[in-house]
Amino acid sequence: MRYLPLTSADRASMLETIGASSVEELYSDVPDGALLDAPVDLPSHLGEMQVERDMMALAAKNTGASSVPSFLGAGAYRHHVPATVDYVIQRGEFLTAYTPYQPEIAQGTLQYLFEFQTQVASITGMDVANASMWDGATSCAEAVLMACRATRRKKAVLSGGVHPHYREVTETYCQYSDTEVAGRDGNPEQQATVEELDDLIDDQTACVVVQYPDVFGRVQDHTKLAEVCHAKGALLVVVFTEAVAFGAIKSPGSFGADIVCGEGQSIGNALNYGGPYVGLFATTQKLVRQMPGRLCGETVDQDGKRGFVLTLSTREQHIRREKATSNICTNSGLCSLAFTVHMSLLGEDGYRRLATLNHENACKAADALDAVPGVTVVNDSFFNEFTVKLSKPAAEVVETLVAKNVLGGVPLSRLYPNRSDLDNYLLVAVTETNTDDDIAALADALKEALA
Amino acid sequence: MAKKFSQEHEWIELEDGIATVGITDYAQQSLGDIVYVELPEVGKKLTKDGDAAVVESVKAASDVYAPLDGEIVEVNEDLDDNPALVNEAPETDGWFFRMTLTDESQLDELMDEAAYNDFVEGL
């Protein structure tokens, strides 16, 4: 087998050194009957060519998102990833390294984590960021738990604009730690007011969680909400699903947010049918010791040269065990590298231009769709994603569009299966990858489907 | 009043009804370089042997337990900026917090300096 270098002669000589008669003897602690004497019932080994053929056959049964006009978002976005990104993350020194426990031989990983943390803090407008979480939804849950620790309170209020997956994961994480998750149902036609959220905040509320832009695509100012939260001793948590947006809109930090976290997939990472992605997590200097996850910090070595180490690890599970701030261990290392490389390529000008192009394309698409009979654009404001109301159930329309080779968007019924009032709504994301032809194809297909 | 000591390596000094609490020189030496001290909030009610503070070195976090029942009236804010004070002057400038005592007679259960030194010897 090509990955196994030992020869029969090696094995025999090694067993002799060990003083064992067979490999089976090394398993003598396994209880009687539990040691299998033959391979399990699965296919035998394959050469590289056969494996590739098998996997290509599976791939051929899918419709790649870039092979047709595609307008799906709802927490994952198709963007162009420069070739440099994939080259860098496939370098073996990055790909096959592990968590930088030995900083003397892991300065490469540590330095890019320091750069990553700085980039994340910069785009979110916060003081500090950690070295990544698993994804946006788990970051949201961890932010709520962190707010509970920091305020010693046990309730979170989630705005109706928060992505249902983020809400479900937060509820799952909180359900066994006596933490109440309250909030309003989402409504694409009407945004919750600060007053409505204010009513839900009491002296046990650790935080209010809002999404920016929200799950329906709306862009809302949360300055006032931050003030309301702070007056009641609660934290404001701002989550996001589209990291490109902060190139065009004000940062959550400028509202006075205490924790800003969300999904970093958009920058440097492929769609990958939902994972692996990279959770971004930023906060204020004041709350840094309550943060979950790994942190990279600057220091000097024995010779006085600048270097980087993992730091503040006393927050973490391997030291604090049951008192740790989170059980997270492995994070999204390589995805954060992809993010860092892409962001380095973009730079200030590229990042902001990319955001502008996304927004312009979305504006163009919104106008084109609004002109289609049976389609109404619901949003007043949006970045690169907006909600439209259709004259027919959106899930059916999306299936009709598939037949016309268009991936037309995400029906809200998929995100809110128990909300029949949302059946006719469709979430449409438009990025820099969508051409004018794509937009025309979507408008035409919708026109036929709704006729 | 002369300092008193607990088996958890805290020292306690009572003056005008307020006890100042810190960790002993022996404790700071065993912990190594202190990088952070998490102090309780002023007003927090402490129960003897309950959690009061956390002292952290690079690779360890150790709980500091309340040596007596009482309430926090002041914490050493200098430790926020300069946790090294605990290493440099554990039994003076590196104090952790000041507390009122619910029951001063609990002090009698603690060791005097000679007894504490014997206790440390025996470890």
Next chain:
Amino acid sequence: MTFTTHTGNRGLVLEEKLIFEQGQAGRTGVDLPEPKGTKSRLGGLDRDSDVGLPGLSEPQVVRHFTRLSQKNFGIDSGFFPLGSCTMKHNPRINEKVARLPGLSDLHPMQPESTVQGALELMDQCAHWLLVLTGMPAVAMSPAAGAQGELCGMMAIRAALDARGENRRRVLVPESAHGTNPATAAACGFTVDSIPATEDGRVDLAAFEAKLGDDVAGIMLTNPNTCGLFERDVRKIADLVHEAGGYFYCDGANFNAIVGRVRPADLGIDAMHINLHKTFSTPHGGGGPGSGPVVFSDALAPFAPIPYVVRTENGFRLVETADENDGTKPFGRLKGFHGQMGMFIRALAYMKSHGSDGLRQASGDAVLNANYLLARLKDKLSVAYPGYCMHEALFDDGFLKDTGVSTLDLAKAIIDEGFHPMTMYFPLVVHGALLVEPTETETKESIDEFCDSVLHLVGKAQSGDAEFFKNAPYLTPRRRLDETAAARKPVLRWKPETA
């Protein structure tokens, strides 16, 4: 000869500034079309200040990250016997197939009809895991091992709740990985530690004495963190079941037994599998991982959403709890459906090895570890007697009175060109050194490592402590001041203020 260069570089060892110190306004590494100046619809929240990102050209970016990579040690660089992490070879075919557009370029919200191959792939990956573990059900969505633990323990909590029982105590051996107690605490359980016997296994009598009607279950790593198979594992399973609790098995060390022992035959109720350990998906400098969890029939109904089912009309993705199918999912653990990119790689690996190759792989992993143990046991101090599984554990007894610590020895090993073993874990062994060679190493590389370690041990025992205290000498950076880093945390770059 030693001298300082003008640049601070030393030949191929190149100093590299932060990107923030290299950027120039107006430079960029991407060419994007000129925006048309459309009136914005951003709700009046148009960004009105700079983000603060540096501008670099593409060649600068390529050079920057290439130089950074050269300061890193990976499996591709050399022997990486980091115990409990299973740093085995990462085949490049896995990377190649994971990038097929038909697999990588799929949006998680595409209609099912357009992703039948992806769902089939998840189903196939699940099938391999089920057959290898002998278990009836698997949850594929957990993002990493630690989240797999959370998944398993939440299912236990949900099952207990469904039984209307308020059991809250979880038994965890003191040698357990830190994620175990952290996970139990996150599920509202209290942790009760079980001591180990002198031969590094669960103390059965102590365990039995701790059982009671408030015990939710046990979290046991097998093979355990000392690299040993828990001989009494079946007895432990029977006892915990008789007491009304569940058996969570931490599958971090599955690589030692895959294809040879099915955890189902040991009586477990749940076990996570780290695809980045046993099934060769890359560690990536700390992730992404993937931690599917297999379940017994008792826990299967509580598995989280989403999951894939096979129907007459193809594969279907179940994203919402369905009250009619008898399932009671405890919730959702992450956005979308799981670490698809890792399923692709793990499946490619499993197909490459096949059932015969996986069995050979675990056998070779155990053989390599025992060979390393045999080569070092006379000069180092073995923590526990007998054969080990896939990793060999030593304590620091052999360094007694040398003035050299486990850490010092590890730093000297770095200068010899190896990644050190895991140090100071498990905590139950004083100054622990946990060495896991994995099956993808040659006998020659293990011999070279053993020879180097023996050389260094001789040097330490002959009284050259000063040499070790200052190691490593030959790395891009020498020992770093972790105390300074923690006392005044600098966690990001900031522009110099004039």
